[in-house]
Amino acid sequence: MRDTSPDWNNLKLAHENARKQTRVELNWENYEQYWTGRIHDDEDLKARRAELIPLYNFEYDPVKASARVEAGIYRHEAHNWCFQQNAPIYDVKPQLPSVTCPTLVTVGRHDWVTQVSSSETIASLIPKSKLVRRSPQFEEAELFQQTMRDFLAEALPDLEVKR
Incomplete structure (x- = not known):
């Protein structure tokens, strides 16, 4: 997410x-x-x-x-x-605890619309989630891509993920 x-x-x-x-x-x-x-x-x-x-x-x-x-x-x-x-x-909080797959929750540290606290709420409600605070889309694109690859490699160890 x-x-x-x-x-x-x-x-x-x-x-x-x-x-x-x-x-x-x-x-x-x-x-x-x-x-x-x-x-x-x-x-x-x-x-x-x-x-x-x-x-x-x-x-x-x-x-x-x-x-x-x-x-x-x-x-x-x-x-x-x-x-x-x-x-x-719009309110998905009641459904989030039922998410059973590993979930990566990312948010930009300086996001003016979706504040870090919004992602912290999501991560706290999804049992197998990991929260990463970054500026993912553009300013730290390579770091974001590596974070995604690392997460996928950990969550799906049998999947070949380019690192």
């Missing part, structure tokens, strides 16, 4: 984090549109993502961030459904 929350409570703190940050001036109307699922079309979703992406990296590189925005897949209908329909009722 990567950078996820067991329920929707993390958004309150995410909003506080967005208001406190000084990296970029946010258009708060656009911000609200994004987080409440009121995106007009795929281009609107891409534009809102481009506005928020500076918040997602500890060390912001505008060229790399722009490339990630361009490489993204945008489906505003799915985005809107998620925030309008799923978000208000």
Whole structure:
């Protein structure tokens, strides 16, 4: 599980984090549109993502961030459904203790949306889980990949995993 929350409570703190940050001036109307699922079309979703992406990296590189925005897949209908329909009722905490497979839970140390505490909750509720705090996706990509390989090699010793 990567950078996820067991329920929707993390958004309150995410909003506080967005208001406190000084990296970029946010258009708060656009911000609200994004987080409440009121995106007009795929281009609107891409534009809102481009506005928020500076918040997602500890060390912001505008060229790399722009490339990630361009490489993204945008489906505003799915985005809107998620925030309008799923978000208000999202809570998987009751189901997590029934997960029986080894589970790697990773979270970025500086994630502004999904705080470390969200992943700590998940890891505490899944019996065979391991929590790793990193900046997994981009800033420590090689370390993240190695962490995944090590976890798979330990969890599935009979599987050939390239290290």
